[in-house]
Amino acid sequence: MKKYEWLPTSNAPEIYPTEIFDFDSHFYLEDGGSVYIPTSVPNCNGWGNSGSTHTQGEDLKALPVRMEITWASFKENKFYTGNWDMPIDTLKKLFEKGTIDWRTGRISNYNEIIVNCAPGGIVVVWVYGNDQQIEVARFQAKERQFDIKKLSNNPEVTQKGYFEVMGKLKPEFEEEFKKKGIQHDIYDIYRKKYTWRAKTEIEGHQLMNIGFKMFNGEEETIFNEKIIEPIKENSFKPRAVPKQLNFIFEDSKKLQTVFEVKPFDEDEIMNLFQQADPNKPIEIILRMNVDLSNRRLIFKQGEKEIPIKKIDVENMWKYKG
Template identity: 35%
Template sequence: MGISRLKAIILFILYGFSLVSCQNKKMEEKYSWSGTISAPQEYPMEIYSGGIIANGFTYGFDAIWGTQNTGWGNEGGTMSVETQQMEIPHRLEFTWYSLVERKFFTGKWDLDQENISRLFKEGFIDQDTKKKTTYSNFVVGLAPKGRVVLWINGPGNQKEVGVFQAHDTIITQEKAYENAKYMLKEGFADRMLNDPSYETFKPELKARIEKEGYPSPEIYDAFREKYNWKPVVLLPEGGEWIDFGFNNYNGEQENLFGESLKENTYKKRAVPKFCGFYWQDKDKNRYAVWIDSFNEKEIFDLFQKSGKEKNIDLTIKINSDNSAATISLKSENEELPVTKAKIRLSRKIE
């Protein structure tokens, strides 16, 4: 064997070791993260068991989490864990009881580790600290008919990283573990849904359900439809736009400020559910504007009418003393007024 060929083989072997080392290092990257539950307000879910699973660590869920219905995309509680740094999880397992549907659902799913790892690495700038940070929480969304969505979140930011389908299952009193047997008691779901002493529903939500019925389970698919839009704020002469935070119906959340506000561009986003921002006038007086909620039917109809093929400006125009705002969707050759949103405007912020 010639010397040059021997060198080539040695280099190949060294490269192989280097590649394996890099891959192992990549998989061993660790972050501090925890987990929580999200379920629609109208569809409370009772947690039976589950886990967000990484190499050497499982963030577990069981009946101690109880009934969850904080609102779609909204965090429930969290529980502290002893391990401070964990690898990116590779699997999600979950079993729960849907009180309205009177069914147990269960499933096991592989996670897109590569995408989640990329997002953790990219991170984002925290508006409060002005420093780069990253995501710190996984949110497991449980919706009717066994729909499951997984989000990751951090200050002012939440992104969808997985959508899954569970299947219904049967769990009996005999099969259930001790702390979960209460779910199988006769009349449990009826008590949780109808007995005011349990406070599962706020009075106004209960009244709406009694009047209109439960939302169609299919809306949690419709919530994920995306349009190419960006926010646009029109201010009085000399006014300066400071930031823009918003939550979308699909549970995602963004916070634009500084460079991200300057670079504000059209992106595929779900329909907005809430938004708010600060601005200052030419004399440096500061004001706030909050669109606490859009009318769901109106805003979806307007986005659908604008179309997925067009660039859409969610336009908010403010008058000189921050006492009135008008909202519209602007696309090429068309402007559609938004008339049913609930808007709050601040006085001058001292």
């Protein structure tokens, strides 16, 4: 049985804050041990993001074979719970393969197992390391009753009062919540994948690196010829719709430039993918002149090209490594 250096962490969407009960939420490991799933109070730093991490157990840990979790969903005024087997074969393959730090070329590994909870009892689990994040499980929890006094030292506390305080959002997110309400299906919609790739068409420049962050919480970086997915191949593959995208490209003098889309307008990019032909691959192409003027980002499928308009074409800088 192999062991690895990793820690559990958790989070939730900005507009749907949660609280995971660490006394009732654990990963149970292949060697019989366990680690609890830590939480911020409340959890609301964004879908797919990591959160609190607590040093616990040995530095090297076996991989989890089972997970149990209980949490409060403040905007829904509900509690959820679940207990599931983890996809241990998938985890073993990923951790045995490991990752590579694209900045240094050093072989490393995944160092976080991330849990996020969303409205309707959705639980998604990812592994993360070196700007690579892969979804390994999607679970469905059930509603449960819970004594709110177990969470507070105040014997007079009520569930309504506690949830109102803990579910309060920053003003900009409160406005977003008022517009969207409770979306029970959006985090499954985000998980849909399309066959696509990103590339550059810039005269006199070579593409060195592409960094992807997808709406489903996955992340990917492809770069040089030393890894399994080299930038020179840059193959089409199933990916969720991109939330953020950055390119690093190099001129003949070895000077490198970064162009970053952070983030896409959700409605614009989602509509482009959803309205595309599901049977044809898609390209997102960064085009500009040799002097890096006339910058455009194009959504291309076959001969059809559509400009992606709602981006900041000035978000570009020299990369110093």
